[in-house]
Amino acid sequence: MRTLVSLVCLLHFVPVSASDDCGNDILDLLQRPNPDMMKLLAKLEENIEGLKAEVTELRAGSQAAVPTPGVPKNNSLFQGCRTRSSRKLATNQASAQKRHTAEEHHGQNLTQASSQGSRLGVLPSCPGSNLLLKKYGATSFTTSCCAESGLYCAGCARADSQSCLECAGGFLSREGKCISCADSAGWTNVDGKTCVQLAAPNDCNDVKSRGKSSNEACCKCGGGIVSPTPFTYPSVHLALGSAVHVSPSARTASRYSLNEGCELVDHGLTMDGATGIVTASADRPQNGAFSINCAVTAHQAPGVSYETAMRIGMDYLSFGAPVLFFSGSTTKTAQKAAGQWKDFSVMCAPTLHWLQVNSATGDLSRSAASGASGAVGTEDTTVGGQDGGICIVKAQHSAPNDDSREQGMTCEYCRDCSFCTVPADLTSRLSSSTLTDSVVVPDIYFFNNFSNVAAGSKFCTRCVGYLFIKWRGYYNFYIISNDGSRTYLDGQLVLDKAGCGVGQRSEEEVWLEAGYHDLEVQMCSGGGNQVLQLSYYGPDTDHVRIPIPQFALFHAAFTERQARFVALALQPWTALTYKMAAVSVTLGEQLPLLNLEEPTQQGLLKPSFFKVSCSSTPSLKYDFDDLLSMGLVEGYPVLEVTPEGSIAVSPVPALSAVFDSLPGTGSDRKRISLACSIWGAFPDLASLEPIKASLQLTLLDDICWVKKRVAKNYTVISMNSEAALYHAA
Structure with missing residues (x-):
């Protein structure tokens, strides 16, 4: 009936407001034209004499009424513009910008303003093994935590400790989980409602429409097409x-x-x-x-x-992940297998002047050092191109319970330490000192003959290794030192000489089993003679006090270990920038891509995931499908985001059903306004808050109305629920 009404109106130029036999005004708001009828109208426009002026007014969107005697004063609306072709060319956008009608305001909307992102921050962390969930709203961004073992976490945007409170776009709640489900494309029920427009469960039934019922076609009714929910494992x-x-x-x-x-x-x-x-x-x-x-x-x-x-x-040596991000004073702790470790060093290609390794602990940190920087490509393209390099950390390692031992003790020297009494934190001081070295000595019997130490100088040393006992039994230990010293056997302090000057300490009757025992000797010299002599007495010495011989002292044999990783300097984008902050598009039209502008500085971390969240005026349901990267109004696609962050705005023609359901707006074209935030999220490893830009998107109906007066006499020939049909007398 709708097509017939339009055809009669186009052929006879029927006014859409007249009085019936009862004197009541009838308003017929003609809706979307059939394309064939539009072609017929174009033919009539070319051939009907005397209508050229009116056609010109229609195309220009004129709002002026043409006074004609004999026509009632209650003016009415008449369809006054045609559907624009869905061209992708920039000429379509340029022609729109040249119009300055009050209806579109393209000259003002399509400004060259850039939208700056929010201030960059660090994402909060969840306790224990909980997962961090992110919800991207039309204006704000929130986080929540979800139990690792919970089935409700996947596809969830916001959760509490027991359930999902809101599923992410493209997911819906079913049986306590968020599942990925898509409605049957193009399906409507007998009343013309799409799946999104159904009010579940009232509109969910087995009534067939287009071969499927709502229970079969619609996700909210238990149907639809369920697809797998993606998940990952961390490397x-x-x-x-x-x-x-x-x-x-x-x-x-x-x-x-x-x-x-x-x-x-x-x-x-x-x-x-x-x-x-x-x-x-x-x-x-x-x-x-x-x-x-x-x-x-x-x-x-x-x-x-x-x-x-x-x-x-x-x-044997690791840093937790194959790719490491460094920012500010971040420290990456070396994960080491059990045993003794020493002599950590790092090398990268390209050279990284800002990466440092602690030679004693292996921990990595970023310094403020500058210099030429290179980049590295990675298997994960979302972090490729960053300032960084492929790095290898090498170290010497001696595994516990390793039978490969060599004679002698390993001694570390701190040449910028000056104490009489050995400090309790000597080990950490040796690690942080820049004036240290390590040597293997045959025994612990020194008198002004410490390796690479000038006579009379001030220093501290720490010697570690093993004492081999052939015969078990009780042993006595003795130490002479200038100045302070400490001796540990199997982790227990057995000799402690404090204070300045030469002194001796002894320990009687220490029971030792046959075999190797951990031995550590610490000593500090505040100047003067440099003395450190360790001796013992027991079954292995025939119960005679002697300096511990070289054949009884050993140190662990070390093996070189290494860890390979990619080190990246974390320098993220701080804003999203688009040339246009507001755009308008007519139904069925596709705008040129809204491209994300790249920063001029190279080597910055780009967001790896983009999402457009919007609020609608009038109030309509807007969703962004995370899996499809697509924005939908009442289930109809209106925009799509590419992996690079460009936005394709192209409302599908089927969105006309939504426009038809909206109330009339007088002589203005119907429109849907979307106030949007474009979110850019960084890879999870970076732990950074997302950045955003703002976009005002106006969707325009592809018909509009103008007021016209037509001098004709009409009689009603048929009526339906939508409009009155008239025929010229």
Whole structure:
């Protein structure tokens, strides 16, 4: 009936307001024209003499009424503009900018203003193994925590300690979980409502429309097309002997499986088939460094599964992850297997002047040093191109219970230490001192002959190694030092000489079993003669006091270990910038891409995920589907965000159903205004708050109305619920 009404009106120029036999005014707001009728109108415009002036007014959107005698004064609206073609060319945008009608205001809306992002901050952390959830609103950004083991975390934007309070875009709540579900494309019920417009459960039924019922076509009614929910495992690099607990982010299923070639069990690791969490078995063999790559499948529902890669590596030396971000005074702690470690060094390509390693602990930090900087590409393209390099940290390591020992004691010297009494924090002072070195000495029997130490100078030393006991029994120990000294045996303090000057201390009847015993001797010299002599008495000496001989002193044999990683200087974007802060688009039209402008400075970390959150006027349901990167109004696509952050604005023609449901706006074109925030989120490793830009998006109906007077006499020939149909007398 709608097409017939439009056809009669176009052919006869019927006024849409007249009086019926009862004297009542009838208002017929003609709706969207059929494309064939528009072609017919164009034909009539070319051939009908005398209508050229009126057609010109219609195209210009004139609001002026043409006074004609004999026509009632109650003016009415008449369709006065045609659908614009869905061209992508910039000429479409340029022609819009040249118009200065009160209706569109393109000259003002499409300004060259840049939208600056919010102030950059650090994301909060969740306690324990909880997951951090992020909700991107139309104006603000919030976070919440979700239990790692909770099935409700996946696809959730906001949660409490027990349940999801709000699912993310593209997900909906079903049976206590957020599932990824898409409504059947193009489906409407018999009343013309889309799935988004249904009021569940009242509108959910088995009535077929277009071959499907709402219970089959719509997610909110229990139907729709359910797709797998993506999840990931972090790439984990741990030190041998560390606790292993690697969980999926987030848990999406109650059943997980591994590929046949997965080598978890070969290295004493296992996976919980219900949660997907990987842990170490209690009797895990320590058979050296390894790296495994497994495929894990989460079986989320019958016929719905998702597979992802899991990488776990363990080595003697590690820093927790293959990619390390450094910002400010951030320190990355070295994870080390048990044993003695020393002589840490770092080398990177390209050279990183800002990366430092503590030679004693292996901890990494970023300094303020400057210099030429390079970049490195990574497997994860979201962090590629940053200022950084591929680095290797090397160190000497002696494993515990290692039978490979060599004769002599290892001594560290601190040449900028000056004490009479050995300080309690001597070990840390040796680590932080810049004037230290390490040598192997044959015994602990010195008199002004310390290696590389000038006579009379001030210094401190710490010698570590092992004392070998052949025969078990009671032993006495003696030390002479100038100045203070301390001696530890198997971690216990046995000799303590404090204060300045030469002195002797002794300890009687220390029971020692046969074998190797940890031995550590500390000493400080405040100047003068430099004396340190350690002797003992017992079964191994035939109960005669003698200096501990060289054949009884050993130190661990060291092996070079190394850790390889990518180090990146964290310099993120601080704002999102687009050339346009406001745009208008007509239904069925596609605007040129709104491109994200790159900063002029190179090597900055770009957001890896973009999302557009909007509020609508009039109040309509707007969603952003995180999986499709698409913004929808009442379920109809209106914009899409590319992985690079560009925005394609192209409201689909089917959105006309939403415009038709909106109340009339007089002689103005119907419009939907979206006040949006464009969010840019950084990779999780960076732990940075997102940045944003603002965008005002106006969606215009593809028809408009002008007031016209037509001098004709009409009679009503038919009526329906939508409008009155008239025929010229």
